[in-house]
Amino acid sequence: MIVAERKPLGEIAEMIAPYEKVCVIGCRSCVAICLAGGEKEVNMLVSAMGLLNRRTGRTQNLDGLVLERQCEKEWVKEVEDRILESDVILSMSCSLGAQTIGDMYPEKIVVPGLNTAIFGVPEEQGVWSEKCLGCGDCIIHTTGGICPIARCAKSMLNGPCGGSSDGHCEVNLELDCAWYAIHERLKLQGRLELMDMVRPPKEWNTSHSGGRRVIVREEARLTSHQKRATEESQ
Amino acid sequence: MNRGTQVVICRVCSEGAGLLDVDKLARVASDAPGVCSTVVVERACNKKTVLEIVDDAMAKEADRLLVAPCSKKEISPALFQTYAKKAKMNEFLMEAVDIIGEVTLPHRDDPTRVQPKAEAKLRSAIVRINMLEPLQRTEERMRTSNVVVIGAGAAGIEAASVASAFGLHTVIIEKSEKKIDAPGVVMPKSRLISAKGHAGNYILTIEVGEKRETLECAAIVVASGGDWREAKGPIVDELQVAKPLHHLEQEIGEGRLPGGAIIILDTPDPKGIRTPAQDFMWEEALHCATHIRRKSPTTEVYLVFQEMRAMGLAEFDYKEASELGVKFIRYDSKKPPKVDTKNGTRLIVTDMAQEETLSLAFDTLYYASVAPNPDNAAIAVALRIPISSSGGIRRGSIQRGPVATPRPGIFVCGTAKFPKSREVARLEGKAAGLMAAQFAAAGKWEFGGSVAEVTSDKCSACLTCVRTCPYEAPFIGIAGKAEIAIQMCQGCGICAGICPSKAIELHNYTDDQLSAETAAYLGGDF
Numbered sequence: 001m002i003v004a005e006r007k008p009l010g011e012i013a014e015m016i017a018p019y020e021k022v023c024v025i026g027c028r029s030c031v032a033i034c035l036a037g038g039e040k041e042v043n044m045l046v047s048a049m050g051l052l053n054r055r056t057g058r059t060q061n062l063d064g065l066v067l068e069r070q071c072e073k074e075w076v077k078e079v080e081d082r083i084l085e086s087d088v089i090l091s092m093s094c095s096l097g098a099q100t101i102g103d104m105y106p107e108k109i110v111v112p113g114l115n116t117a118i119f120g121v122p123e124e125q126g127v128w129s130e131k132c133l134g135c136g137d138c139i140i141h142t143t144g145g146i147c148p149i150a151r152c153a154k155s156m157l158n159g160p161c162g163g164s165s166d167g168h169c170e171v172n173l174e175l176d177c178a179w180y181a182i183h184e185r186l187k188l189q190g191r192l193e194l195m196d197m198v199r200p201p202k203e204w205n206t207s208h209s210g211g212r213r214v215i216v217r218e219e220a221r222l223t224s225h226q227k228r229a230t231e232e233s234q
Numbered sequence: 235m236n237r238g239t240q241v242v243i244c245r246v247c248s249e250g251a252g253l254l255d256v257d258k259l260a261r262v263a264s265d266a267p268g269v270c271s272t273v274v275v276e277r278a279c280n281k282k283t284v285l286e287i288v289d290d291a292m293a294k295e296a297d298r299l300l301v302a303p304c305s306k307k308e309i310s311p312a313l314f315q316t317y318a319k320k321a322k323m324n325e326f327l328m329e330a331v332d333i334i335g336e337v338t339l340p341h342r343d344d345p346t347r348v349q350p351k352a353e354a355k356l357r358s359a360i361v362r363i364n365m366l367e368p369l370q371r372t373e374e375r376m377r378t379s380n381v382v383v384i385g386a387g388a389a390g391i392e393a394a395s396v397a398s399a400f401g402l403h404t405v406i407i408e409k410s411e412k413k414i415d416a417p418g419v420v421m422p423k424s425r426l427i428s429a430k431g432h433a434g435n436y437i438l439t440i441e442v443g444e445k446r447e448t449l450e451c452a453a454i455v456v457a458s459g460g461d462w463r464e465a466k467g468p469i470v471d472e473l474q475v476a477k478p479l480h481h482l483e484q485e486i487g488e489g490r491l492p493g494g495a496i497i498i499l500d501t502p503d504p505k506g507i508r509t510p511a512q513d514f515m516w517e518e519a520l521h522c523a524t525h526i527r528r529k530s531p532t533t534e535v536y537l538v539f540q541e542m543r544a545m546g547l548a549e550f551d552y553k554e555a556s557e558l559g560v561k562f563i564r565y566d567s568k569k570p571p572k573v574d575t576k577n578g579t580r581l582i583v584t585d586m587a588q589e590e591t592l593s594l595a596f597d598t599l600y601y602a603s604v605a606p607n608p609d610n611a612a613i614a615v616a617l618r619i620p621i622s623s624s625g626g627i628r629r630g631s632i633q634r635g636p637v638a639t640p641r642p643g644i645f646v647c648g649t650a651k652f653p654k655s656r657e658v659a660r661l662e663g664k665a666a667g668l669m670a671a672q673f674a675a676a677g678k679w680e681f682g683g684s685v686a687e688v689t690s691d692k693c694s695a696c697l698t699c700v701r702t703c704p705y706e707a708p709f710i711g712i713a714g715k716a717e718i719a720i721q722m723c724q725g726c727g728i729c730a731g732i733c734p735s736k737a738i739e740l741h742n743y744t745d746d747q748l749s750a751e752t753a754a755y756l757g758g759d760f
Contacts, residue, residue, distance in 0.1 A: 028694065028735060032694070032696075032734045032735055033696040033698070033734045034734075035732075035734055038734045038735060038736065039735070039736045040733075040734065124701070125698065125701045
């Protein structure tokens with residue numbers, strides 16, 4: 001899932017300081033589960049900003065609400081009134097949610113309450129680790145199921161490099177060396193010959209390097225006729 | 235349903251410190267919304283008074299009770315129960331406000347703050363009690379009435395004897411191979427691996443030798459005892475000849491008395507924390523010293539301790555020991571004793587009272603050290619009961635008595651909590667055995683009330699509650715949403731606090747209730 005972290009309160013306060021009516025919008029999906037921008041965090045932020053304003057003696061109208069998924073237009077549309085009423089939207093969702101609102105209401109100022117960080121796996125309660133960078137061309141079948149793009153600091157396709165020591169990474173000794181882990185996994189599976197396989201340079205144009213990616217599934221799209229019908233029914 | 239709240243203001247706890255104006259508190263209560271009766275009494279924890287309060291509640295048709303200022307810890311639950319029964323009141327609609335512990339004592343240096351804070355606390359408690367729901371408990375039949383005792387020490391054997399005298403089947407799990415004379419089944423060389431289920435139906439996995447077996451039981455008594463820890467501290471490490479105190483006890487028990495000069499040295503906690511173990515060791519050292527001097531007056535005995543506190547009857551031992559000529563040397567923690575390595579058997583210590591440095595020649599040095607059983611941690615994890623910072627099993631709230639843990643059906647006794655004499659351990663074993671037997675013999679048990687509940691629509695099945703609950707109460711049900719097994723729920727509120735989707739609430743501690751209470755405390759501005 002997408003893992004985000006709340007920005008420091010001071011930074012948030014600074015972003016919303018010029019505005020009178022602030023609409024704080026959270027999301028019940030990924031960012032709720034990683035304890036960054038769900039109903040609880042929205043309420044906590046509204047309370048914290050209220051306390052801060054009380055201390056500094058200013059009045060600011062803070063309106064907190066949570067959407068099922070902020071990255072979907074239909075859910076955003078549900079709270080259109082409250083968005084239009086406000087001077088600024090403080091999005092407590094990942095950047096996708098914030099940009100969805102921004103694209104739908106281009107005249108509205110949207111500021112991010114969270115830093116969207118990683119595609120992460122909950123390793124244990126309160127710990128999320130990055131395991132995928134979304135390169136668009138998965139190769140983990142050749143690397144024992146461990147992604148070297150995300151888990152090696154150098155995204156090496158043919159590792160390990162000379163900086164691997166005792167299973168750790170030279171970039172930061174607290175990190176595990178992905179290629180050491182790949183070697184151990186392949187050894188366990190009896191497929192060590194894959195370590196000798198030379199992986200040619202990757203086609204990076206499927207990754208972000210090829211420019212902004214848009215996934216289109218033609219069979220899932222609505223025909224212009226269907227689209228018109230849906231729009232009319234709404 | 236919400237007919238009215240009866241507020242009982244108790245003078246004995248209000249005026250104890252002379253900082254509270256009781257009549258003013260009573261006026262605050264009677265002016266508060268939802269209060270149908272305010273009674274000022276001399277002492278609320280008095281049976282006669284309770285009957286008077288009940289009469290008043292019946293006359294005014296109150297359905298809620300608030301006692302203030304009362305220390306929640308000290309009010310007798312039995313009195314609340316009597317009250318509930320006589321006034322036909324739901325037990326979840328009764329609360330006490332602890333003004334002494336939370337207001338009077340913390341602000342005793344600034345008495346001007348006491349009255350306003352006490353009034354604010356009372357107002358917020360009234361707002362809270364008006365919002366409480368009359369919860370119900372559920373009853374369930376137990377599947378078995380067996381009682382399992384962990385540990386076959388003095389306390390464990392006593393517990394098993396009492397429980398089996400009650401006509402229950404008892405099983406003792408003992409890790410050593412020692413021969414044990416106790417009723418019921420004794421399983422030597424066995425230890426607890428894990429526990430599933432809940433009171434009335436605990437399912438224990440036991441390792442017996444190399445095999446694993448399953449045991450079902452209604453109640454469990456933890457009597458895992460203590461452990462004589464080996465060498466501790468620099469002096470003892472330096473001195474190869476030093477022996478732990480229990481060796482001396484063993485020698486005395488076998489009739490072998492040491493001659494020459496002996497020193498019994500304490501082993502204080504390196505962080506300077508005073509533990510119950512140290513008090514116990516001091517008393518044990520006193521016993522040994524007295525015994526030796528009585529039987530063998532030519533043996534010189536020195537007790538070298540940082541702290542010398544003879545509690546209760548130990549005062550007599552201290553008196554006797556000093557009359558018999560035991561020499562007490564108290565030292566400062568900043569000037570710890572040293573061993574004179576040149577002469578080998580001399581202890582250099584600065585006496586705190588005389589500020590004089592002594593050089594004591596000795597033949598044997600015993601060090602007083604006892605620690606909780608290192609297996610306690612594993613037992614606590616398996617049974618999901620708390621452990622104290624000094625490594626002993628912790629008992630539950632004082633209301634449940636000294637041998638109950640926070641989990642229903644699990645009791646703890648003896649040195650498993652902290653070191654104590656054999657007699658006390660045995661008495662505790664008796665108490666724990668009796669409590670466990672009564673619990674198991676009842677055949678049914680009650681649970682529920684103030685427990686957590688999931689609003690399925692809001693649950694996103696993220697597993698956070700399942701991972702976080704220390705009691706394994708939440709699980710993902712057939713509908714793919716979290717559910718709470720209320721038999722397991724201890725009402726701690728951790729899941730309600732952590733739930734990312736805000737799908738879980740703890741009955742009578744809901745967000746609305748807590749916010750209203752806080753807002754009232756802050757004077758409505760929140």
